[in-house]
Amino acid sequence: xxxxxxxxxxxxxxxxxxxxxxxxxxxxxxxxxxxxxxxxxxxxxxxxxxxxxxxxxxxxxxxxxxxxxxxxxxxxxxxxxxxxxxxxxxxxxxxxxxxxxxxxxxxxxxxxxxxxxxxxxxxxxxxxxxxxxxxxxxxxxxxxxxxxxxxxxxxxxxxxxxxxxxxxxxxxxxxxxxxxxxxxxxxxxxxxxxxxx
Amino acid sequence: xxxxxxxxxxxxxxxxxxxxxxxxxxxxxxxxxxxxxxxxxxxxxxxxxxxxxxxxxxxxxxxxxxxxxxxxxxxxxxxxxxxxxxxxxxxxxxxxxxxxxxxxxxxxxxxxxxxxxxxxxxxxxxxxxxxxxxxxxxxxxxxxxxxxxxxxxxxxxxxxxxxxxxxxxxxxxxxxxxxxxxxxxxxxxxxxxxxxx
DNA sequence: CACGTAAGCGGACCACAGTCCTGTTTCAAC
DNA sequence: GTTGAAACAGGACTGTGGTCCGCTTACGTG
Numbered sequence: 001x002x003x004x005x006x007x008x009x010x011x012x013x014x015x016x017x018x019x020x021x022x023x024x025x026x027x028x029x030x031x032x033x034x035x036x037x038x039x040x041x042x043x044x045x046x047x048x049x050x051x052x053x054x055x056x057x058x059x060x061x062x063x064x065x066x067x068x069x070x071x072x073x074x075x076x077x078x079x080x081x082x083x084x085x086x087x088x089x090x091x092x093x094x095x096x097x098x099x100x101x102x103x104x105x106x107x108x109x110x111x112x113x114x115x116x117x118x119x120x121x122x123x124x125x126x127x128x129x130x131x132x133x134x135x136x137x138x139x140x141x142x143x144x145x146x147x148x149x150x151x152x153x154x155x156x157x158x159x160x161x162x163x164x165x166x167x168x169x170x171x172x173x174x175x176x177x178x179x180x181x182x183x184x185x186x187x188x189x190x191x192x193x194x195x196x197x
Numbered sequence: 198x199x200x201x202x203x204x205x206x207x208x209x210x211x212x213x214x215x216x217x218x219x220x221x222x223x224x225x226x227x228x229x230x231x232x233x234x235x236x237x238x239x240x241x242x243x244x245x246x247x248x249x250x251x252x253x254x255x256x257x258x259x260x261x262x263x264x265x266x267x268x269x270x271x272x273x274x275x276x277x278x279x280x281x282x283x284x285x286x287x288x289x290x291x292x293x294x295x296x297x298x299x300x301x302x303x304x305x306x307x308x309x310x311x312x313x314x315x316x317x318x319x320x321x322x323x324x325x326x327x328x329x330x331x332x333x334x335x336x337x338x339x340x341x342x343x344x345x346x347x348x349x350x351x352x353x354x355x356x357x358x359x360x361x362x363x364x365x366x367x368x369x370x371x372x373x374x375x376x377x378x379x380x381x382x383x384x385x386x387x388x389x390x391x392x393x394x
Numbered sequence: 395c396a397c398g399t400a401a402g403c404g405g406a407c408c409a410c411a412g413t414c415c416t417g418t419t420t421c422a423a424c
Numbered sequence: 425g426t427t428g429a430a431a432c433a434g435g436a437c438t439g440t441g442g443t444c445c446g447c448t449t450a451c452g453t454g
Contacts, residue, residue: 154382185351
């Protein structure tokens with residue numbers, strides 16, 4: 001009846017190259033570590049030109065994000081439509097704790113990519129849709145607990161601040177904290193903030 | 198009696214070039230904004246070669262930090278030997294609040310430089326002496342208030358996290374919070390954390 | 395003042411992120 | 425099947441951070 005979604009249609013060669021680029025990037029990073037893979041390396045290994053790489057992904061930061069796009073989407077999906085207490089249904093404080101646990105698990109697997117992407121985005125981290133989604137989630141829950149106000153908004157940011165990839169990796173690798181210790185610390189922070197309100 | 202401090206002695210030409218570089222950098226950044234000044238620009242304007250620039254300052258990040266070295270040192274000095282409540286003598290909670298106020302004032306003047314330096318240091322921000330000094334100060338005060346423990350260490354980091362140049366500039370410019378609102382938010386965070394302990 | 399030496403100097407050079415422009419391919423309309 | 429146009433491919437090119445190494449100069453010593 002209706003026409004096919006022409007606008008969204010991806011050309012066959014484009015799709016093929018997209019796959020090749022993502023595969024090559026993942027393989028090279030696996031082999032050498034994220035710091036020792038240049039965009040030229042990726043383009044070359046994928047058998048495409050640099051122009052193609054940048055046309056598809058914009059910049060290095062976006063390429064790194066694309067590599068964890070799927071787990072990222074799954075995580076956000078489980079916040080919105082997943083089982084309680086992570087998803088809807090549980091009391092706000094419980095959901096907040098569940099969110100922290102889940103995000104820290106997510107970092108445990110992907111923080112290296114995320115930190116690299118963050119540090120390349122030149123101070124625009126807070127404007128990125130992924131960060132905004134997390135922040136919005138915490139904001140909603142915290143407003144339920146503490147009511148509206150500038151104070152609440154600040155505290156939402158303050159709860160998010162130690163949940164960055166950079167602090168996480170510092171705690172995990174330099175301070176040698178366990179995942180449980182980090183979780184525990186964040187729970188204490190959340191409880192303190194919510195008890196005070 | 199004793200020999201002059203030969204080891205510490207800086208050659209006259211080295212000192213002259215050092216001054217010229219700092220002046221040129223400050224002037225160019227003033228004129229064009231920090232993003233539009235390259236290291237070549239600085240070297241050229243100072244009338245020295247790039248090698249000299251990098252010999253003296255290591256990298257771009259260090260050059261930016263050198264430009265605010267003096268206020269930075271003054272700030273740290275006032276933490277250690279200044280008047281109470283910022284300096285020693287006041288109760289820990291009061292000193293903590295004073296520290297936040299003073300650091301936010303410091304950012305109000307220098308956050309642009311500091312964020313630029315941070316974002317260039319590639320995830321090594323937490324290892325930088327300046328950050329470590331701040332963190333240590335908060336750690337000491339918080340241990341007095343909450344006692345020793347992993348929990349306390351986490352909370353010290355959590356109090357520091359929203360006091361980064363990047364979150365500060367985001368709050369100030371994107372969220373358009375006033376300095377007072379930020380101060381007030383951080384005070385609420387400190388009170389919550391300390392009350393819970 | 396002459397001299398030896400080590401600190402300091404400077405620009406050629408490199409690697410890499412990101413841009414641009416030209417020639418090519420795909421896909422749909424007819 | 426033909427054709428037009430839009431999207432795409434790809435490599436040459438640029439700007440920039442950072443390194444290297446042969447040359448210069450300041451400064452202590454005799």
